Amino acid sequence: MSLTINDVKKVARLARLAATEQEAQIAHAQLSGIFGLIAEMQAVDTTGIEPMSHAQDVTQRLREDKVTEGDQRELFQSIAPQVEAGLYLVPQVIE
Amino acid sequence: MLNSSLRQLGSVLRAKKISSVELTQMYLDRIATLNSELNAYITVNPEASLAQAREADAVLAQGKGQALTGIPIAQKDIFCAKGWRTTCGSKMLHNFVSPYDAHVISQFNNTGAVNLGKTNMDEFAMGSSNETSHYGAVKNPWDTARVPGGSSGGSAAAVAARLCAAATGTDTGGSIRQPAALCGISGLKPTYGVVSRYGMIAFASSLDQAGPMARSAEDLALLLNTMAGFDERDSTSLQCEPEDYARDLDKPLNGLRIGLPREFFAEGLSSDVGLAVGTAIAEYKKLGASVVDISLPNSRLSIPVYYVLAPAEASSNLSRFDGVRYGYRAPEYTDLADMYEKSRAQGFGAEVKRRIMIGTYVLSHGYYDAYYLQAQKIRRLIAQDFVEAFKQCDIIMGPTSPTTAFNLGEKGDDPVQMYLSDIYTIAVNLAGLPGMSIPAGFGANNMPVGLQIIGTYFAEAQMLNVAHQYQLATDWHSRAPQNIKL
Numbered sequence: 001m002s003l004t005i006n007d008v009k010k011v012a013r014l015a016r017l018a019a020t021e022q023e024a025q026i027a028h029a030q031l032s033g034i035f036g037l038i039a040e041m042q043a044v045d046t047t048g049i050e051p052m053s054h055a056q057d058v059t060q061r062l063r064e065d066k067v068t069e070g071d072q073r074e075l076f077q078s079i080a081p082q083v084e085a086g087l088y089l090v091p092q093v094i095e
Numbered sequence: 096m097l098n099s100s101l102r103q104l105g106s107v108l109r110a111k112k113i114s115s116v117e118l119t120q121m122y123l124d125r126i127a128t129l130n131s132e133l134n135a136y137i138t139v140n141p142e143a144s145l146a147q148a149r150e151a152d153a154v155l156a157q158g159k160g161q162a163l164t165g166i167p168i169a170q171k172d173i174f175c176a177k178g179w180r181t182t183c184g185s186k187m188l189h190n191f192v193s194p195y196d197a198h199v200i201s202q203f204n205n206t207g208a209v210n211l212g213k214t215n216m217d218e219f220a221m222g223s224s225n226e227t228s229h230y231g232a233v234k235n236p237w238d239t240a241r242v243p244g245g246s247s248g249g250s251a252a253a254v255a256a257r258l259c260a261a262a263t264g265t266d267t268g269g270s271i272r273q274p275a276a277l278c279g280i281s282g283l284k285p286t287y288g289v290v291s292r293y294g295m296i297a298f299a300s301s302l303d304q305a306g307p308m309a310r311s312a313e314d315l316a317l318l319l320n321t322m323a324g325f326d327e328r329d330s331t332s333l334q335c336e337p338e339d340y341a342r343d344l345d346k347p348l349n350g351l352r353i354g355l356p357r358e359f360f361a362e363g364l365s366s367d368v369g370l371a372v373g374t375a376i377a378e379y380k381k382l383g384a385s386v387v388d389i390s391l392p393n394s395r396l397s398i399p400v401y402y403v404l405a406p407a408e409a410s411s412n413l414s415r416f417d418g419v420r421y422g423y424r425a426p427e428y429t430d431l432a433d434m435y436e437k438s439r440a441q442g443f444g445a446e447v448k449r450r451i452m453i454g455t456y457v458l459s460h461g462y463y464d465a466y467y468l469q470a471q472k473i474r475r476l477i478a479q480d481f482v483e484a485f486k487q488c489d490i491i492m493g494p495t496s497p498t499t500a501f502n503l504g505e506k507g508d509d510p511v512q513m514y515l516s517d518i519y520t521i522a523v524n525l526a527g528l529p530g531m532s533i534p535a536g537f538g539a540n541n542m543p544v545g546l547q548i549i550g551t552y553f554a555e556a557q558m559l560n561v562a563h564q565y566q567l568a569t570d571w572h573s574r575a576p577q578n579i580k581l
Contacts, residue, residue, distance in 0.1 A: 003456075007456070008452070011452045011455045011456045011459070012452060013436075014455050014459065015410060015414075015439075015448075015451045015452055015454075015455040016414075016417070016432070016435040016436050016439050017436060017439050017440050017443070017448055017451065017452070018433075018436035018437050018439070018440035019440065027448070027449065027452060030449060030510055031449065031452060031453060031456075033509070033510065033511045034402060034449070034453060034510060034511060034514075035453075036511075037398065037399055037402060037511050037514065038399045038402055038403055038466070039399075040395075040396065040399045041396060041399045041400060041403070041466075041469055041470060041473060042465070042469070044396065044469070044473055044476075046469060046472035046473060046476070049472040049473075049475055049476060050472070050475060051468055051471035051472050051474075051475065052471050052472070052474040052475035052478060053301065053471055054301050054331070054527075055287035055288070055301060055302070055478075055524075055525075055526065055527020056287060056288050056331070056333065056527055058288075058331075058333070060330060061327075061330060061334075063327065072194065075194045076194055076420070076421075078194075079190070079191060079192055079194065079421045080419070080420050080421055081418060081419070081421075081422075081423075081424035082424070088419055088420055090419055090431055090434065091428065091429075091430050091431045091433075091434055092430075093431050
């Protein structure tokens with residue numbers, strides 16, 4: 001499977017990364033090299049092998065359904081790019 | 096004082112022969128003098144460090160000092176520390192002052208250790224040379240024209256140059272062990288789940304693990320005693336009984352069976368590294384160990400598998416950086432989507448963007464089975480190789496890195512060449528096993544060589560024993576870079 005320049009542009013858009021034409025060209029060359037490296041995987045027969053998603057074979061812990069975090073809005077918003085009246089400000093979404 | 100072990104430092108502090116304030120000030124002075132050359136620290140905050148040192152002195156005065164009370168420790172800038180700027184080596188977090196402490200940070204705070212500063216690192220821990228840091232590359236204290244390794248390169252350089260008593264690191268594909276090897280220090284990546292990931296900025300969550308970096312195995316044991324432990328805030332933190340990782344340090348190595356994976360000594364290993372590692376193995380035989388030839392047949396696949404899984408997890412983890420709640424926001428944008436795209440394009444560096452794009456691609460519709468699922472299946476084959484190998488041996492040894500430290504800029508434009516430098520470390524993360532690197536002499540150009548020690552799950556105390564016995568018999572670990580003023 002070879003990667004096209006349009007694939008690169010689509011992926012950049014999906015990943016919310018603005019890319020100029022020139023940046024897309026460079027990324028295309030480098031990602032193609034990396035996928036060349038990854039291609040080695042495709043030849044391996046993995047029939048019947050269970051995928052390993054985690055290093056330890058343990059199940060998710062459950063905890064009691066109770067509040068563990070207090071309200072720290074002011075502290076958290078003190079490092080936000082833009083806030084007003086306790087709200088995070090972003091460009092208008094709904095006309 | 097600069098060459099004292101943590102145990103010795105603890106004793107002199109508790110005996111009040113030196114105060115924590117004096118010790119902390121001594122390191123701060125060294126950092127002020129030497130950091131401009133090495134760039135090992137991104138942030139120092141002398142006021143905050145000295146305030147912690149004064150508190151430690153008060154505790155010590157009451158005779159309530161613990162093993163690390165009053166000892167200045169450098170923290171990799173991936174750990175959130177309340178009130179400290181925490182950048183993760185990225186422009187994205189250049190102004191991020193953490194509102195809370197990572198578990199690792201609170202463990203050190205609770206024991207009275209001093210946070211000496213935040214060390215430089217590859218951006219979001221993605222790199223093997225520290226050159227991807229937004230704050231500039233770290234220089235290797237043994238030769239400042241060379242890289243310190245990465246991603247925990249600032250911590251490794253700081254330990255080697257005696258700019259801290261010890262440091263922390265994180266290891267997703269070798270980021271503790273490889274810089275430890277390249278800077279001639281000792282570093283340990285514990286079994287996945289032993290140290291809490293809470294407050295440690297996530298790269299690839301199923302692989303990320305924090306660990307100590309120091310000048311000896313004995314120091315690592317003391318540090319791990321503080322760092323390890325169950326934390327309910329990390330859903331993958333393991334509920335294990337607390338253990339003393341120093342308990343087995345003095346055991347003799349008679350009868351130890353060392354497995355040498357054939358694949359780790361094949362083509363690609365530079366001869367100087369091979370020679371030094373061979374000499375170290377010979378030393379182990381003198382200490383009573385025997386050698387077993389083993390095979391990890393799927394280990395060659397660890398790089399392709401890693402460069403699917405780690406970017407996939409990273410693309411998901413790094414989606415949180417959107418310029419809304421914290422971190423960098425582009426100065427100009429037209430609408431919300433444009434704000435996201437520009438903030439991320441300007442806030443992330445080239446390597447991080449590459450990995451986000453790889454991850455996004457392998458997880459996208461139509462490619463998931465061919466890449467992500469296939470990689471997870473091979474991950475199991477790689478882990479099973481180790482299970483088979485540990486039926487024949489007690490511990491596995493080999494080189495940490497195929498070469499000694501390379502020159503700054505040498506692998507700059509070719510990500511694939513950079514990725515290949517982690518060939519011996521990545522499989523350990525994929526399997527979730529503990530691994531460490533200890534100094535084992537010098538290679539070409541008098542640059543340090545690291546010996547990698549891989550144990551089975553939860554074998555940290557045994558590995559530390561194996562490393563400590565070697566360090567009693569040799570003095571590689573106590574060598575210091577000649578060009579760094581002591």
